[in-house]
Amino acid sequence: DTGVSQNPRHKITKRGQNVTFRCDPISEHNRLYWYRQTLGQGPEFLTYFQNEAQLEKSRLLSDRFSAERPKGSFSTLEIQRTEQGDSAMYLCASSLRGTGNEKLFFGSGTQLSVL
Amino acid sequence: SQELEQSPQSLIVQEGKNLTINCTSSKTLYGLYWYKQKYGEGLIFLMMLQKGGEEKSHEKITAKLDEKKQQSSLHITASQPSHAGIYLCGALRSNDYKLSFGAGTTVTVRA
Numbered sequence A: 001d002t003g004v005s006q007n008p009r010h011k012i013t014k015r016g017q018n019v020t021f022r023c024d025p026i027s028e029h030n031r032l033y034w035y036r037q038t039l040g041q042g043p044e045f046l047t048y049f050q051n052e053a054q055l056e057k058s059r060l061l062s063d064r065f066s067a068e069r070p071k072g073s074f075s076t077l078e079i080q081r082t083e084q085g086d087s088a089m090y091l092c093a094s095s096l097r098g099t100g101n102e103k104l105f106f107g108s109g110t111q112l113s114v115l
Numbered sequence B: 001s002q003e004l005e006q007s008p009q010s011l012i013v014q015e016g017k018n019l020t021i022n023c024t025s026s027k028t029l030y031g032l033y034w035y036k037q038k039y040g041e042g043l044i045f046l047m048m049l050q051k052g053g054e055e056k057s058h059e060k061i062t063a064k065l066d067e068k069k070q071q072s073s074l075h076i077t078a079s080q081p082s083h084a085g086i087y088l089c090g091a092l093r094s095n096d097y098k099l100s101f102g103a104g105t106t107v108t109v110r111a
Helices: none
Strands: A005-007 A010-013 A019-024 A031-037 A044-050 A053-057 A065-068 A075-079 A088-095 A110-114 B004-007 B010-014 B019-025 B031-037 B043-049 B055-058 B061-065 B071-076 B085-092 B105-110
Touching (some): A005 A088, B010 B019, B031 B061, B031 B071
Antiparallel strands (some): A005 A019, A019 A075, A031 A044, A044 A053, B085 B105
C-alpha cells in the first residue's frame, strides 16, 4: 500500500494556459475524490468517481474543469484557460465503498499557482 | 461554505501541556472525521467517529463524538512538537460520500 499519489506536487502556470494533474489512488479503492483547498480554509468537494463513473460534480467545478478516471484506476483533473482564482491546492482522496467504516485517504496534493 | 465550526481558529501550547479542539455542526452527523495537515501538504487521517457517545484514542490523541452527533472534540495529552499542524474536522451528513470540512485549527507547540 503506497498511499494516494499525486503529480506534480507543484505547478506554476501563466493565466490562460491549460494544466493537468494526475492522481493514483490506493490500488483496491473504488472511490476517488477531488477537493480544492485555499489558504486558511478546509478542502471543498469538487467531484467524485465510483470506479470509472463520475457521479457528481460540484457547482465549484466550472466548464473549464474536467475530470476523468478511465478504467477506474488513476484520475486526471484538467483546468483549461486557467485564471488566477484557480490558484489553490488540489487534493485527491480515495476510499473503498462498502466497508461500513469508510475512510478517505488523501494524497499530498498539487499546489497550483496561476500567474 | 463552511457548515462546520471549528474552535479555536488557532492555539499555542507549551510542550507537555494538553489541548482541546472542538468541531460543531448545527445538524446531526452521519460520521465525523479528524485529519491533520502540515502546511502545504496533504491530509493525514487520524480518526473516524460514527456512533453517538463514541470515543477513540490513538497514542496521545483522543476524539469524542457527543450523543447527539453534532459536536466532536479532539484532545491531545502532553503535547509534543510533532503535534504541531492544522487539524481539520470533516463531516458526513448522510451515508454518502462527500465530506464537508471545517476551516481548521492551527496548533503551535512551543518548546
